[in-house]
Amino acid sequence: MSQPVPAIDLLFESVKKKGHVCVGLDTSAEYVPPMERRKAQNDSEAVLSFNKALIDVTFDAAACFKVQIAYYEEMGKAGLCAYSETLKYIRSKGGIVITDIKRGDIADTALRYAKAHFQGDFEADFVTLSPYMGMDSIEPWHKTARNLGKGAFVLMRTSNPGMRDFEYLEIANSGGKRLYHAIGDKMSALADEAKGSHGYGLFGVVVGCTERDEAEEIRKNYPNLFFLIPGYGAQGGGAKDAALLLKNGNGGVVNASRSIITAWQKADKDIEKVDNNFAAQEAGKAAVKMRDEILAEV
Secondary structure: OOOOOOHHHHHHHHHHHHHHHEEEOOOHHHHHOOOHHOOOHHHHHHHHHHHHHHHHHHHHHHOOEEEEOHHHOOOHHHHHHHHHHHHHHHHHOOOEEEEEEEEEOOHHHHHHHHHHHHOHHHHEEEEOOOOOHHHHHHHHHHHHHHHOOOOEEEEEEEOOOHHHHOOOOOOOOOOOEEEEHHHHHHHHHHHHHHHHHOEOOEEEEEEOOHHHHHHHHHHHOOOOEEEOOOOOOOEOOOOOHHOOOOOOOEEEEEOOOHHHHHHHHOOOOHHHHOHHHHHHHHHHHHHHHHHHHHHHHH
16 A cells, blocks of 8 residues: 655645635634524534534635634534544645644554544644654654654744743753754654655644744754744734744745634625625735735745
């Protein structure tokens, strides 16, 4: 049996074709137009219908989609069904899915998580992982990913204000290196063990675009790592900030969630008259604008 094409290669090609936008489906029921929410039998149904409309309209401008599981877990069993159906819908269209699950356990537990999220009802192309229990929390995922053609993004230097609580701690006798550098170094070494055809490791890292002063150094230090880049839009990062983390016009996807999926809320239209079609069209405009702004800086 031939080995599947690594997801990191598929993502590279998608960025090359569509640009750098990763549409975040952090879809709270509160983000669904009120009339659509009232029409649905329950919130999970409303969210799924809204997601499908968003995916259809933003698909040509989105290199990938990131689905944050917490928004679906909140709705219980029906919410997880909406989550599963959202993932299946994206993949049925040939899209690339990152599921934002931030798992970080070790040994056999990590293996079970990997099986659950790389195949079956919750199958994704990439997941997000927390590395703070060590490389034995990463390796079971990596082994499974190599066999299935999957990938992951490991938290390295994030975009939230609290990142400085731990990620910026200096490592003793390291010449000023911080904890996030240690994660990058470990992931870079792992990338050298298994790369896709474009030179990037099967596992990339999460690097926020809210700290411009460090961006060029990080990109230079980790040329073999693909970046998932949060912090754009609602968290204050912009196109110039994100572009500094790219490499030769590729090597990263830039996530935006609320600024895209709630764009309809800023439109000059009676909120009670907004339907999924209008809301999706506004999201599409926001995704295209973001794509074009980043491309102008590359």
